[in-house]
Amino acid sequence: MMATLGWTEDQFRLLFRPLVEEGQEAVWSMGDDAAPASLSKLRRPLWDYCKQRFAQVTNPPIDSLRESHVMSLRAHLGDIAVLPSPLLDSGQLKTLDRHFQSIAPIAFTFPASEGVGGAKSALERIREQAKTAVSENQSLVLLTDRNIGAQHAALPALLAIAAVWKSLVQAGGCELPLVIETGQVIDTHHVALLIAAGASAVLPYLALEQASSLAHGGARRYRVAIEKGLRKVIARMGISAIASYRNSQLFETVGLDAELCDEFFEDAGRALGGKGLHEILQDCIDRHCEAFAGKTTDLRDFGLYRFRHSGEQHANSPEVVRRMHRYIKSPTEENYAAFVELGEQRDPIAVRDLLEVAPADPIPLDEVESEASILSRFSTQAMSLGAVSPETHRTLAIAMNRLGARSNTGEGGEDREVYSDFSGANNRVKQVASARFGVTTEYLVHADELEIKIAQGAKPGEGGQLPASKVSAYIARLRHATPNMVLISPPPHHDIYSIEDLAQLIYDLRAVNPRARIGVKLVASTGVGIIAAGVAKAGADVITISGHDGGTGASPLSSIKNTGLPWEAGLRDTHVALSKAGLRGRVRLRVDGGFKFARDVILAALLGADEFGFGTAALLALGCVMARQCHLNTCPVGIATQDERLRTRFTGKPEMVETFFRGLAREVRERLAGMGARSIEEIVGWVERLRPRTAEAARALADLLQPTPTPPQTGCLVDDDTRLHVELNKTIGDASVSQRRFRITSADRSIGAHLSGEILRRLDLPDGSRSYEFVGSAGQSFGAFLVAGLNFHLAGEANDYLGKGLSGGTISISAGEQASRRGDVVAGNTVLYGATSGELYVAGRVGERFAVRNSGALAVVEGAGQHACEYMTAGVVIILGPAGTNLGAGMTGGLAYLLRDSIGGHGYNHQSVRLAPLEVREEIWLRRVLLKHFRLTNSGRVAELLNSNSPLPLLRVEPLVPPCTVAETWTATLARVERPTVKRQETPVLPLESPTFREALAVM
């Protein structure tokens, strides 16, 4: 029975069991390297052709973990009943039976012996029954496949719900509650698809029965896991209420033909053509017949997650691993050919396997660009220090630097010792992700490219996660976090809620490091081309399109499997959209996702890519055996682990990675010669050189292979609003700067960022601190990335992102004594986001999301909006006024202080933090800090507090599990604060080349 309903043994064991036993989705690693449903030789259920949509850039995902109070799963069944969630059980259905006068049951099963014709008749029947339910004024429609059996097969539940919903709407019955009970549902993805296709509620009877029989309390835990998963699915799209998700068709299909999609999912995204209704129904019938013909009731392991000989094909099969290792060990032509043969002759696992390059007259090899030139287009993709061991991280960087290629830090920051001593292990690409781990000004100025990670192929719309077991003392130090605490990054960048915000972050980063290219990483999805056009207009130099099969150190299994599109579709869409908009000339397009062979590189170039990213392949070259234990910290070869014992097993050498990439570049060169092209540049976007391998492929890829129009392309963007930056740059060596006052307006953005970067780049400056006075209304990102030794005082007010990424500098803001007493708001939202050290004193209130991801700064403000101190891991924050709701959500380190009177019933996040009275010595430290606040801002509010003879009316807000003592937190924070001199590099970073800020540089 389970087999006919689409269950497999590996799904039961690896996907379903953790939901029941742990009440949460299974975590997995290394991405999805199995063939997608549309290319599979197995009969995969319709669910597998559908991917969840996710927000990127144009609207942010919601943080369903830390901001769950804004989420709602309440499901309305007309105006008769409201369910706490759309997940129903049999008991609830019985209760509904009593509430609803007339329920119209509709069975979506059909006689299996009637074949596809019978299935199509059943579809017609259920449509008619739905219309009848409307005309007969029924109060609820209940779709069911309970009567499935040897004689009766079930239609795919998703098809049935879509057909019935559409009929209800056509008959004017869209208010009619539509409930489906089905045994086909296994996990969250299935429930979410049913709701997106029109279901008001879902009763997964077989899953609930199985959960109950598996473990005591299993059904309850299954419900908890699915509901948590549903919140994540809708949050991924930036939707907070499931009621808004219902019938949204917020999913995209991959490999289904247009006719089927128009008939059932007309509002869903569609990528690539493929199977039609007839084939989907035939698969369903074949699965049914096979299940009932079997001699055993055991489920079959389809090898969906791990390679199995009789199961699904995997791109990283044991044979691929074996031949790669053999080649790296003994890099002969014969061994290389044996490795390449696997890519050339494999059955289709990826979309590109359906394509080949049209033959052309070859040219001599020596007319083709050099190997070095080709290598410069390669990079290893983001793998964080934390996800992989320090040895692996450094080995990859050394290898790529030697090759003249690029490696990427990933989102965990980088060891200062490594990037500042020019040992050759500096990662040229440094990532800036939502948690801003280790993102200091020093880190930024040592990059050749700064990559803003908007989304990741394995889990778009979610933040990264590093299991507690991998947060060693070393990793915690680099990330300014606490050892042995799980590190989850926020799903959104809290300073990117729109394309304009992204433009601002790009501006900030360019200000700090004008030499670096600024990249933005997106994930392939329908419409990604339009988003990329916005990103190009926002000023990015590089756009990365990641495929759904991107690797990961740890991600929920359902996210790995059910989000994102093949990069081929996303890349082509992006290349075409940018070309049509005349923007293609402004950006380089990089692509990643399962790259291993020279063939992948050539095909990607023809589809529009300039540069190529490699993840798993580079790890395979280093000795990865695809054990898929990266998330467990038990990597048997010391690659994806922080365990000291396992790290000693690491045998990787930079030469191994070099061997792989040199072989690859050599073959790319040969292939270019074979197709008569002199360089990669020559073939970028030349899709006419591609042809489908079969007639079937031609139908599926017709859209992908459409030639691109090439209107004139525009050049680079140059920011020109650098007036105040120029003025400030002139003052770098000027000891009398503290006597000057600078007028500032809201057009002056990121003031301090360029100055900070420049100070770190210069060696000829005298030591000591410099103070700057500003008057007026500062634009966005005032004091962003301000370094130690720079003191900014603003008489006036500041816009959003004040003190973003503060790196040791001191900022004070005052709008006058009375403004402080009145509680005026004098700074905008997302103040101090990602600060790592330094001080901020604001004599007034600040906006929402204050000090999110603070990992070491000291701050005093006189009131803050909602979500203050979210995800904070270190530092001290004092709030002398109202503090909004949800303070301290996800806070695992550092301390906050609130006025006793300002704490309402729900003012702080009870799941993460608690209140405690002050200790005596704490009062001393606090008074010292408040005195400094008064001196810098003349705060009326603090004057009152300090003049009173009473003890300070403050309470401490501390993590539920404090990582260290109060004294230790204060000592660490004050130690950083009391280091006020400019701390420059021993070695300057490379000269500036970027056109942006050229004006600023010209006058220096």
Ligand code: SF4
């Ligand atoms: S060998 Fe290590 S790096 Fe490779 S998949 Fe296994 S755990 Fe991950």
